[in-house]
Amino acid sequence: MRITEPLKNFKSEIIFNDMEEVDPSYDWNRVVYLMHCSRAIDQIEVNKLYPEKAIQTQFSAKGHELTQILLAMQLGLPGDAATVYYRSRPFLLASGLSLEDAFAATLTRSGGVNDGRDVGVVFNFPNRKGLSVLPGQGGVGAQYTPAVGWAQSLVFYRNHLKHSDYKKSIAVALGGDASTATNGFWSALNIATTQRLPFLFFIEDNGYGISVSSDMQTPNGNIAENLSAFGNLRVVEVDIARPNLAAAAIRKMVSLVREGHGPGLIRLKVPRLCGHSIQDSQAYKNAEQMVSEHLEDPLHKLKDYLTPRCLSPEQWDRLAVAAQADVSEALERALERPQPNLDDVQKYLYYEGFNDNDDQSYSAPTLLRPTETVEAPKRINMVTGIRMTLAHELSVNPRMVVFGEDVGAKGGVHTATLGLQDKFGAHRVFDTSLSEEGIIGRAVGMAYAGLKPVAEIQFRKYAEPAMEQLHDCGTVRWRTANRFSAPIVVRIPVGYGKSADLWHAESKEATWIRAVGWRVAFPSNAEDAVGLLRTALRSKDPVIFCEHRAMLDAAWARRNYPGDDHLTPFGKARLLAQGQEMTIITWGAMVERCSQAVAAFGEDVDLLDLRTLAPWDKNAVFESVRKTGRCLIVHEDNLTCGFGAEISAVVTEHLFSALRAPVMRVAFPDLPCPHNKALFQSLIPNQGTILEKMMALKEYENV
Structure with a gap:
């Protein structure tokens, strides 16, 4: 195992010796128990529940359990958070998800992690006192930028809101090797490294993305090797055939990120012991490959390593029996749960009541009083009204942040944020890399963390790369049954201006109306722009705020400034x-x-x-x-x-x-x-x- 640490022009290497002793920082009894629990759940789903059509599909974590459990055991400080993917159930079990809830999720019974609304392995686990697992997403690679948004929020809480509880908290994103080819991965990588965020990429490389081998995802199939010289990034590679080295690598990398050394990436070579899902027969593999992979089963490797160093064979067997019994009992309890209430399926598309990450202060007219009173011009154009509203709300809500491409020193390509960075600082109004996926994804993560992110997309057409994040954001409250929400505001200049073309003059507002879960505002004049934007900024639902380019300085759209407390209700023509x-x-x-x-x-x-x-x-x-x-x-x-x-x-x-x-x-x-x-x-x-x-x-x- 090797850790590389590229910083500026200096590279150091930390070599871990092949340790024989068992790492005492882990509860190995619990590791063994949880591995057997995860394996037993998979077996029951494959051999019983799926054949009986009690579940609609099955995604196995077989082969991935050990490293995920080890990672979860290194997390748990208040403020720690992780995003996961479809093979992450062992991580959830080690993070506090009950066996019963794990079954209830795949059985789509009431309760569970989503009350039957989402695929059972699209997990979430709110826990403000320890490790939170942020809402999973169905798209490959979509988990990375929300986790980066959470990491950036940790820095904001520490440095600017003086939140001491988050001093050493980190964010982690789990993903498979195929996800390293996605827009979301590279966007998150750029954000995490340029901002030196407390963030860990946890890449489980089993060599395949469904049937496509990893060398089609990244050159030579090794993302760690390819990123070993990436600026401001520590990189680790480890084969989990050596459980002691995997444990040491995970512990060390989490510690380095906690101590403020910037982001890290760990690539864990794991065997592919199952297909993508139960429908995947792995016909693209030959028999020799299948046998070779099963010889690398981490459950067997862990048994060989722990017995007799710290567990006797009898102790190992007792843990396995206990896990099997507990899983069987949990299944019975989950099967006794009722089906979700059909009358409740329309609940939680929009705000109906607080959850843990709803900010209850949004409804208050002010959080802080401005330090100065500026006499408003009597008559303003729309862009001035937008700028004044953003400024006032920044002054009264210390958790509000405004960001996007060119919104900082330049003040926005449409001047809506002109002067705001000078007044409120680069930590409140800041520029981003050129990635709409990154802009929206990080906004979602910030909202999970309790900030009020206001993201700008420069033109309507430019929102296309962020469509997955935008659609997922709109459904998050519903698909988690009100366990999470992401009330972001996305400002998008739309339509024609002084010039028009097919890249900058699109309107296409119908897209957002069909994207369920969003509020959509489209003012025609300065007064309504002020009132609707202020309502959006205090909303508990995500809002698309359309700013028509032709009306930003149009004489017809100019109105008297309606005041700093003016609110325009949504849904009132x-x-x-x-x-x-x-x-x-x-x-x-x-x-x-x-x-x-x-x-x-x-x-x-x-x-x-x-x-x-x-x-x-x-x-x-x-x-x-x-x-x-x-x-x-x-x-x-x-x-x-x-x-x-x-x-x-x-x-x-x-x-x-x-x-x-x-x-x-x-x-x-x-x-x-x-x-x-x-x-x-x-x-x-x-x-x-x-x-x-x-x-x-x-x-x-x-x-």
Whole structure:
């Protein structure tokens, strides 16, 4: 086993001798017991529960148990946290997960780790007094950046909130060798090393990602060797065929990270004793490989090492028998649990009550009083309103942080954060590496840790690399049955500006409305931007906050500053014009264009600015359409599957008898956004095209 320690231009090597004595820092009786428990659970699932169709699938941890249990035994300080993957059940058992809950998870019974809502091996384990296991995710590599976000939060708590309990706490991410090829792994690696975070990559290399060998994931199949010269990273390699060396390596690496020596990575060579899942027959291996791997079973290696050094064969056997008995009893108790309550399946998509990582102070109007009072300008544009709201909320919430690409010294490419770093410091307002996966993933981890992260994505198109993290964030409260939540705020400038093209001018807000669990705000003017952003920053749910580029400095969008306590509720539309002829529903930059069309039409219409799209104000829409009998929806997103289609469907379903004409829409055609100005103007809804559709709706005759 070798540990390399590259720092600047200096590399030292620490060589561990082949120790014969048993490491006394581990409770080896418990190690043996837990290994047998994990192995027994796997065997029961494979031989009984899956054949009987009591479980839908099975993911075995066979061969991975020893190192995970050893790692968990080195963790447990308040503030310690880990993210896991589908083979991590032994780690959970060693971290405090009960045998009964382990079975209940795969049986999808009530309780467990998710009340039957998620795959049984997508674990979580909240524990503020010791080791927390952050919510697992189904995507390979998605576990890394939330763990990095937690690690960065530990530094923030220590250095800026003076939280002494977290002085030596660390974050760990467990992953297989295939996960080292993912966007999430490399993003986390860059963040952890550039920030010198208390973070450990724990890579269990069994040589395969389903059927693809590890040499297709990284050159020569050895991520540790390839990263041995990576800046600010300690790297360890160990083969768990030598249990004493594995134990020493894990203990040493955890200690180094705890003592502030920066992040580390440990690669543990483990045998592939089972397929990816029970459906994987491993037909891609030959018989010789299968035999060779089973000869490396760590359970047998551990027995050879511990007996008779510290356990007699009889003691080993007693631990095995006890584990089998306890597992069998736990299975019976889990089978007695009821199925999840069908009436509860819609609970916890949004905030309904506090869990351990909900910040109960968010609902308070202020946490701290600003040290200075700045007289607000009477009339402001939207970008100024956004900046002032961020500044005020930073001043009253010491756990709020604002970050993204170029938000620091530059003040944001749209100037929304201009001057905030100077006022609040680089620990509160900071730049990130160019990785949207890293921006959103770390925001999720920070929210788990109790911070209020406000992440900026520079343009709507740039959110695509972060889609997995964004979707997972929206479901976390629901899929953990309210054990965890991640109420982040993601600010995204959207739509056209002074120029337009298919890379910077997308709107596509419907994506977030379909991404369940998110609140979505889309203000059209400075006053609503202030009120909606402040509501978002104090929300207990994750929020996508759309900032339309064309409205940031638009004269029409300028309003009087509504004050530092102004809040605009979500789900409440604003009625901008009243009339009997028809109802126009719109949001964002289209509000101004619809206002122009209404003025040209003669103003005998109801004009509704929805302001928020998740939730949207159905009551206001229904009340208006019942009155007018005609409905026109105008938006900038593409026509097909744009949010206007959903509003149209809902209005038609519930108000069909009240309609005097079909619901009509004006939207961007199903095309990318062209860069040529004339082409763009021919496609974007404008006063003329909106007015034309209004006339068609007015003149419609129901033959």
